[in-house]
């Protein structure tokens with residue numbers, strides 16, 4: 001009788017904190033031993049010369065979701081989670097996205113119906129709130145936070161999704177009261193709309209004008225505003241998909257001032273530029289996402305932010321649309337830049353890109369890579385009791401990387417449904433060859449084996465306790481605590497029907 005179900009032997013085990021040569025013993029889906037010369041496993045995996053890392057957590061991806069522009073993304077939970085697994089991930093956190101008028105509870109139920117029969121790796125959900133009515137804020141959202149949906153994204157742009165500042169404050173005050181984390185897509189909608197109208201008036205329709213309309217200042221202004229609003233409430237905020245230095249500096253300044261502001265960037269802001277949108281005909285549509293890829297200075301700034309800790313999270317923002325009438329060209333074969341669905345595929349290459357151009361070039365240590373790939377997301381989103389590291393008691397979620405394997409990327413190799421990859425032809429150094437999800441070897445040397453529906457839903461813990469009010473609110477009268485009461489503890493009257 002074997003002592004372990006699996007032993008991963010002779011590898012270099014890396015966490016966000018440590019690097020050690022040791023074996024990993026797995027039983028009943030969990031890590032039960034770390035040490036030298038562990039006893040026999042029913043299955044033995046030789047990781048000699050390889051890096052044994054925690055499975056990646058992609059904490060920003062859109063799966064089977066109708067986007068802000070009303071187009072459904074190309075992957076279902078089966079193709080998306082297989083693609084994620086081949087990219088060294090064992091957990092995804094997609095969105096249960098509310099369209100205006102929908103009950104949030106029923107939206108969550110719908111996403112479970114999409115995910116339960118199909119996911120092959122574990123998943124949690126963030127919520128997207130596009131309609132913060134009194135019923136949503138005071139009834140549904142608190143109940144959902146209690147049930148393990150402890151983070152939600154709001155948009156400051158997109159006609160069908162955006163919230164105004166008053167609505168952002170309403171949502172932030174629920175985040176404060178209930179102990180949840182707000183994520184924000186920070187771009188100034190009016191700036192984008194104004195520039196877009198001018199461009200279209202002058203006949204500028206091509207994809208490259210998408211990048212011009214989404215000016216950097218639209219991003220930095222909205223980032224500044226979102227941070228100030230969260231400061232008023234003294235609640236944590238995570239600014240997603242940061243693309244440029246201005247927005248990054250806003251986050252850094254807030255962090256230096258002691259605010260709990262987190263930042264995320266994505267592969268497209270390290271590896272693509274606005275020149276990629278400037279291709280013949282509408283080929284540039286393949287690279288349209290929001291915020292758009294910027295320039296080489298912005299890429300350098302994003303690398304700095306990953307290194308110096310401004311960004312805790314590196315996510316794909318996987319939002320795949322096929323280059324046909326179901327996706328990028330849903331408005332016709334020759335759409336204007338305003339009619340192109342925003343988003344790129346990225347689940348499968350997020351980590352290989354970061355490993356190759358981060359770790360292998362010496363920009364990041366392998367421990368920093370692990371923090372950005374997995375550990376920080378687990379901590380920030382309340383999954384660290386189970387995920388994000390290699391330690392006795394945690395789920396046996398591992399990605400075994402061969403640092404010496406070079407792969408030249410082609411669309412044919414990808415397992416998602418986008419039909420193309422923005423990273424076609426790049427040679428990446430280092431590859432996740434074996435992936436173990438809760439003790440199941442699901443990827444091994446290019447072969448996949450896991451049943452649809454074998455991924456589990458993960459309820460998230462509340463990320464951080466609220467801090468006492470008044471610390472940042474000089475207008476609060478210490479005798480009556482009056483300002484604090486307004487912000488925190490009374491059920492909201494959102495002024496619906498005003």
Ligand code: URP
Nearest residue numbers: 185289290317319342343
């Ligand atoms: O262009 C993007 N990023 N599309 C996905 C939706 C979003 O805003 O994250």
Ligand code: ZN
Nearest residue numbers: 185240241290
């Ligand atoms: Zn977004």
Ligand code: ZN
Nearest residue numbers: 060062317319
């Ligand atoms: Zn997104």
